[in-house]
Amino acid sequence: MPTSSAELSRQGTWRSFPFWGTGFVAALCWVAFALYSTEAPNATRDWPYTQELANLSLGFAALLAVIALLPGRFARKLRPAGKWLVVLPILLGLWQLATAKQALLPVPFFAPPQALLEVYAEDWARLAESLLHSLWLLLNGVLLGAVFGFVAGISIGWSQRIGYWVHPVLRILGPVPSTALLPICFFIFPSSWGASVFLIALATWFPVTVLTWSGVASVDRAYYDVARTLGASQRFLIFRVAIPAALPHVFVGLFMGLGASFSVLVVAEMMGVKAGLGWYLQWAQGWAAYANMYAALLVMALLCSGLITLLFLVRDRVLSWQQGAVKW
Amino acid sequence: MVSAAAVANRAPSNGLGLEVKNLSHAFELGGTSLPVLNRIDLTLQPGESVALLGPSGCGKSTLLRLVAGLETPLTGEILADGQPIRAPDPSRILVFQDPTLYPWRTVRDNVALGLQARGLLGSQRERIDEALAKVGLTDFRDAYPRQLSGGMAQRAALARALVNEPRLLLLDEPLGKLDSLTRIAMQSELIRLWQQQRYTSLLVTHDVEEALLLCDRVLVFGNRPARILAALEVGRDYPRHRNDPHLVELRQRALELLGLGSSW
Known part of the structure; x- marks a missing residue:
């Protein structure tokens, strides 16, 4: 117009x-x-x-x-x-x-700039492999964290009995930076890969849980009254009322969780996992191959930005009923 | 006097008979008990249309929530066709002052809510379109609630109630937030729907004229804790006219009962 x-x-x-x-x-x-x-x-x-x-x-x-x-x-x-x-x-x-x-x-x-071009032309195979490793690790961790966070958030928001047990764990464990637990986890877990998945999941889990919980808690009571007078069961109230009403909050939680997962991913790969973009950065620095470092950083920036864009695309589809949502 | 006898002479109704016996209720507020309803007795014949008229905050809406089964009364009994009410049931549907449509569902899916909740969506899908047609929203079935005007949203809420073929429709100031022109149009709409569907209707309002235009009987409530001050039999056929001297007289009486007699 x-x-x-x-x-x-x-x-x-x-x-x-x-x-x-x-x-x-x-x-x-x-x-x-x-x-x-x-x-x-x-x-x-x-x-x-x-x-x-x-x-x-x-x-x-x-x-x-x-x-x-x-x-x-x-x-x-x-x-x-x-x-x-x-x-x-x-x-x-x-x-x-x-x-x-x-x-x-x-x-x-x-x-x-031509040095970066050189890296992409000569070392693309190793970069691509690192990218795939990072993506796979991230996918495992974020999916686990998001699923558990979603379920935990709905449970706390819905049931006081579950909230009694989960809430203290959330308060103590949630705010701890996942990277601080890295040394312990490398020690406890059989593989550094498993430890990293756990920590990425933990970093994603916390914001997703809190935001899902607050989403469920802030659902207008009248929505439940309407459904109850129409003959809705508990199941219907959870799946057809509470969850759709809480979804805008859930997506904010996923956005924050994804951001947190990136930093855990890179630190984990720098410290223990022998693959991925974080490892590539560390390796390039060890060889004083600074052009490789910049090249890897650029790939990382595109990866993170791409994943966030993907999340926003999904959100725009799922929440198309909302008006005036932030455009990424 | 048009009363129970006249109501019984109308076309047969599948409406619910309602009996409220010696009903009292109170809210717990910060440790103290705040009485809202005081020994209410009332009876609705099947197919009858009754208005509860009173100042805002007097407890009329609480009475509706109790009849809907959303809350349990402290003392007294509410009987639907002789059976005590213990929980919400789709035969008694409450329409709120706010349309409370689900913003994530289209108008059609909002109307489908009751059928879906009871697992009837597969077999009785056509009832959704019938209900939408009844309230004149066929063209807006794919719209989201944010795209509707206040009047249209309240029509959608009515369709969401009517699709379940309620035997008792509880209306909690359903036109309270509409502009006056829309309200006049919706009042005729409510009369038409009630005459078509033959349900029992219990309307809470603080609009005297609305109560007299729509209902067989108007129960005037006093201040909290609410009790019934008087029952006014309207005894006029539909459509009624706002300037009918009998209605004007009843309006004056109702206002006097509410302590506002000198202000009209």
Whole structure:
């Protein structure tokens, strides 16, 4: 919906002359970044994969230019990202300037962008394996924690008798940072993998339990009265009234639990598990392979962000009846 | 006087006969006992429509909750067709002042609630659409409650009650939160539904005119702890007219009983 006359006229020009200016400027910026990468002299040494990096950004620039000239559905979807597509090559250029070109940052510790490209090209197999290991560990832990947290939260919220026993455990064990229990768990559990699953589950369990509980506790009493006068059983009250009413809270708990699980995952992999992205980070640091570290960090950022995005997608589907939920 | 005899002369009703005997109730509030109902006696013939009129907070709504079986009275008895009421039952359905629709269900699924709760959804699904048609919400069956106006939400709540074919409909100020135009329209709607379905109706309201337009009998309640001050027989056929001198006179009497006689 256009909100002002200015916006209306801008949309009007789009329709009559569909050339996408910002996209074209972005394409030019990517070309400039490619030229700067290959043509400007390096400060200390020549970096492999500089040419490949330049080729990639030239290819991307060409793609952007085509999209800017031939607008279709895809171009219209890309338009809101236009300003970022301009700023991104500029930021990459500054990174290039601070590392390879002028060496403003201490050399072995800060790698230029082409060094990351090199890691992805040469070490992708090990990175992919680490990613899969991390994902598998996370999946096991988070699923266990979420299921137990959900059940515990519903039980405490519903039954005072169960609450009597679970509540003190929740109060004592819940707030302890799971990472603090890591040494004990590595000692108790037969494998470090099992210990890590347990700790990730614990870190997820706590917020999911508390939020599910508060969700069940805050259900409007009138909802139960309505169902009871219509002949609902206890089972119906739990599964058809309490749980759907508590779901918005449950998703907040899952969001918090997922965030907590990431940090436990990385620490566990750094300290005991001999695989995964956390292990890769530690290993890269041991070999002073700093480019590998950045490459792994980037993969980790995408993994975490991707999982959170997935959670929000599920939430938007399940809670489509809600209005004005936060867009991730 | 139109009374039990006249009610009995109407088309046969499948409504519930209700008997409240010597009923008293109190709330526990911070250790002290707060009496809300004091020795209430009342009888509803099957198919009769009765209003409980009184100041807000006088305990009328508590009486409805007791009849619905949501709470147990301290002393006294409530009999439905001669059987004491111990628990909620779908033959006696309460419609609240707030529609209390479930926000996560569409209008249709909200109306389906009672059938689903009793495991009748598979065999009697068509009753949902019938109920929606009865209250004129067929076009809104896939809407979510947040998309409805106040009047439509209350219609949906009525459909959710009627789909169970209640024999006693308990209405707790069902039009209390609606704007005055919607309220006038909904009053005719309530009369029409009651005449079609032939259930027994017990309406709690603090709107004198509404009580006189809708019901055979109006019981005027005094302040808490509530007791019945008077029973007014309306004795007029439907549709009634607001300016009918008999109704105006009854309204004056009701207001006098409530201590507001000089304000009209």
